[in-house]
Amino acid sequence: MIEVKNLTKKFNGFTAVDNVSFSVEKGEIFAFLGPNGAGKTTTIRMLTTLLKPTSGLIKINGFEISKKQDEVRKSFGIIFQDPSLDDELTAYENMEFHGVIYGVPKKLRRERIEDLLKFVELWDRKDELVKRFSGGMKRRLEVARGLIHHPKLLFLDEPTLGLDPQTRNHIWNYIKGLNEKEGMTIFFTTHYLAEAEKAAQKIAIIDHGKIISQGTLQELKEKTKTDSLEEAFLSLTGTTLRDEEAGTLDHMRMHHRLRR
Amino acid sequence: MNAIYILWLRQLKRHFRSRARMIGSLGQPLLFLVALGFGFGPIYQRAGGGNYIQFLAPGIIAMSILFTAVFTGMEIIWDRQFGFLKETLVAPVSRFHIMAGKTLGGATVATLQGIIVFFLSMLAGFRPEYIVMLPLAFLFMFFISLLFTALGISIASLLEDMQAFPLIMNFIIMPLFFLSGALFPLQGLPKAIGVVASVNPLSYGVDGLRGTLVNGASFGLHVDFMVLGIITAILILIGSYLFSKIEV
Numbered sequence: 392m393i394e395v396k397n398l399t400k401k402f403n404g405f406t407a408v409d410n411v412s413f414s415v416e417k418g419e420i421f422a423f424l425g426p427n428g429a430g431k432t433t434t435i436r437m438l439t440t441l442l443k444p445t446s447g448l449i450k451i452n453g454f455e456i457s458k459k460q461d462e463v464r465k466s467f468g469i470i471f472q473d474p475s476l477d478d479e480l481t482a483y484e485n486m487e488f489h490g491v492i493y494g495v496p497k498k499l500r501r502e503r504i505e506d507l508l509k510f511v512e513l514w515d516r517k518d519e520l521v522k523r524f525s526g527g528m529k530r531r532l533e534v535a536r537g538l539i540h541h542p543k544l545l546f547l548d549e550p551t552l553g554l555d556p557q558t559r560n561h562i563w564n565y566i567k568g569l570n571e572k573e574g575m576t577i578f579f580t581t582h583y584l585a586e587a588e589k590a591a592q593k594i595a596i597i598d599h600g601k602i603i604s605q606g607t608l609q610e611l612k613e614k615t616k617t618d619s620l621e622e623a624f625l626s627l628t629g630t631t632l633r634d635e636e637a638g639t640l641d642h643m644r645m646h647h648r649l650r651r
Numbered sequence: 652m653n654a655i656y657i658l659w660l661r662q663l664k665r666h667f668r669s670r671a672r673m674i675g676s677l678g679q680p681l682l683f684l685v686a687l688g689f690g691f692g693p694i695y696q697r698a699g700g701g702n703y704i705q706f707l708a709p710g711i712i713a714m715s716i717l718f719t720a721v722f723t724g725m726e727i728i729w730d731r732q733f734g735f736l737k738e739t740l741v742a743p744v745s746r747f748h749i750m751a752g753k754t755l756g757g758a759t760v761a762t763l764q765g766i767i768v769f770f771l772s773m774l775a776g777f778r779p780e781y782i783v784m785l786p787l788a789f790l791f792m793f794f795i796s797l798l799f800t801a802l803g804i805s806i807a808s809l810l811e812d813m814q815a816f817p818l819i820m821n822f823i824i825m826p827l828f829f830l831s832g833a834l835f836p837l838q839g840l841p842k843a844i845g846v847v848a849s850v851n852p853l854s855y856g857v858d859g860l861r862g863t864l865v866n867g868a869s870f871g872l873h874v875d876f877m878v879l880g881i882i883t884a885i886l887i888l889i890g891s892y893l894f895s896k897i898e899v
């Protein structure tokens with residue numbers, strides 16, 4: 392479903408993603424983990440046509456991304472890490488906008504919007520402007536919106552960021568259901584390693600733009616001689632804080648997102 | 652097609668939902684009409700120009716369209732900063748359709764704005780001379796709107812944030828407005844200013860409005876129409892190209 396070869400992205404000389412290669416099989420749940428500023432979001436931006444790679448090859452659903460942008464865009468859905476709602480529209484209008492631009496037929500669209508808004512417990516407030524929502528409510532709306540059209544491949548960039556444990560569980564069950572029922576391929580990032588431990592069939596760990604290890608949970612644990620994903624993660628990426636300039640920037644972004 | 656419609660609808664909702672934005676965008680033309688109209692009226696009359704409000708109103712309508720159109724086009728910058736642009740750009744919709752939806756949305760908002768200012772100017776004493784020409788005047792408004800929305804989108808595609816906004820305002824928008832014949836007749840101007848005015852697309856918009864509303868076109872209505880049409884087409888092409896290059 393995803394094939395990445397020697398993918399590199401440089402921002403004015405700074406290498407955010409450094410010669411990364413990996414592949415994700417159809418129907419797989421794939422976790423892309425790494426410390427702040429490791430290059431996860433940058434990789435996802437390239438995989439989703441938002442950013443041009445400096446070099447390297449990406450194939451999504453069999454289509455080469457630089458040549459078949461439209462086919463590629465038809466193949467995936469995404470829930471962004473950063474805010475992406477229109478604050479001046481209501482919750483319902485945001486959902487409707489998404490359903491329409493993704494070409495979901497009217498009847499199905501209305502049904503799914505209602506189901507999903509009920510699922511994230513925003514149905515009562517569907518006609519309120521999004522700017523009056525709390526951070527967590529906005530996040531729930533973004534998650535719901537990302538699930539209106541059922542793509543073959545779903546990117547989730549820290550989907551549960553800022554959500555309470557109940558909601559996180561709830562959402563993960565839903566996503567796993569989609570994976571089982573529709574064979575939807577899931578590519579996600581998270582800093583809640585327990586989520587990755589429970590959901591992921593394969594895991595890649597990226598640090599400073601390079602993939603430092605990939606495999607199943609079992610393989611990672613064996614390789615690092617640890618017995619949890621968290622220990623494996625720390626043993627691979629070290630325990631130093633990512634407080635270089637990039638790290639703090641990302642941190643600020645995250646605070647911004649949590650406060651809004 | 653549906654995508655174009657929903658993008659269009661979004662622009663309209665955003666504009667007409669924000670009362671501050673509506674009032675703000677009507678305040679300026681009103682101020683210009685009243686201050687300039689009544690302020691320069693007597694001098695204009697004495698100089699033999701006739702009724703200044705009759706001359707000024709089409710210019711002020713064009714001004715409000717210019718500002719509204721460029722602003723709504725430049726809203727892309729806000730969309731980028733607040734993150735909504737990503738949502739639009741990953742969708743399986745051709746870039747040209749996105750551009751079309753945004754341009755039509757901005758142009759509709761600006762045209763409606765122009766029509767509102769038209770009625771406001773009637774409160775200030777303006778009287779259109781031929782009612783039958785009104786539809787043509789509205790068509791001109793729509794052309795001016797399209798042109799400058801496409802310009803706004805082109806500019807916005809090149810900018811990362813609003814920091815360059817004062818620059819755009821002072822070096823593009825204001826000169827376009829002041830050197831367009833909106834406020835004074837283009838005949839008998841110093842050569843340099845006349846030349847600048849004749850390459851300014853807004854001059855043809857103002858001229859077209861004046862031609863249809865008070866019968867005072869100096870370039871001629873079909874020249875106005877042709878020039879506006881051609882420049883609009885070119886700007887839409889440039890805008891689509893720049894827009895398709897946006898990375899977020």
Ligand SMILES: Nc1ncnc2c1ncn2[C@@H]1O[C@H](COP(=O)(O)OP(=O)(O)OP(=O)(O)O)[C@@H](O)[C@H]1O
Pocket residue numbers: 402405407425426427428429430431432433434472636637638640641642
């Ligand atoms: N537009 C940009 N210009 C310059 N540098 C950038 C840009 N976007 C990202 N970077 C840098 O690229 C690096 C990787 O950022 P990225 O957002 O991919 O990290 P991440 O792995 O998603 O981190 P987090 O867990 O904090 O979300 C960071 O150092 C970041 O500052």
Ligand SMILES: [Mg+2]
Pocket residue numbers: 431432433472548
């Ligand atoms: Mg990230």
